[in-house]
Amino acid sequence: MLVAAAVCPCPPVLVPEVAAGAAGELDDLRAACGDAVRELLDAGAELIVVVGTGAKGGVWTEGGIGSFHRYGVDVAVRLPLGGVDGPELSPALTVGAWLLEQAGAKLPTHACAVRPDTAPDRLLGLGEGLAELADRVGLLVLGDGSACRSVKAPGYLDERAEGHDAMIAGALASADTEALAALDPALCAELQADGRAPWQVLAGAARGAGLNAELRYEAAPYGVGYFVASWR
Structure with missing residues (x-):
């Protein structure tokens, strides 16, 4: 069953070497992610599953490797940490592996990439299955909110984005699985909120688990909605 979850965004600029001279702009976000991941690791889980988007989907149980070489940075990570290549x-899972490495994770770890266009019912069912992989499962859930929060955002300004992100923040702050399950794939795609699919996996995994929640961070630097939450 699911005993804890950490929800984090997954911009590559979380990695200081990628952000370079702008690294300090995300210190608060980076610290909130670190706190959430450490709390996840302290929750007594037997297995951690990292969930994020990936263009092809996929599951990693024996080993996986990700890198930030595409950003001109010689940083690579593995799942499970210290495991075989x-x-x-996927890029999202690579950020997740980096966060676990920074937190000194030692637990057995699997990873699951979901396609951004996956239907909600399939994501909810996947979450239910992940929660049954061990007696005590923890999820590290990676995804960003709307990329349309300002005129300088990747998706430019969409007046719907701020209210949409506020609703997501409220759901993450209250462990509202039904609100996450009800997210509209079409609207999320229009607002470039790629966290929709991973959040719906979380909703399926957490149904009936009776978890409490804390929203650790909510802001839109660079015009993209970022959330950090702990469910336990």
């Missing part, structure tokens, strides 16, 4: 991790 395996298939390449």
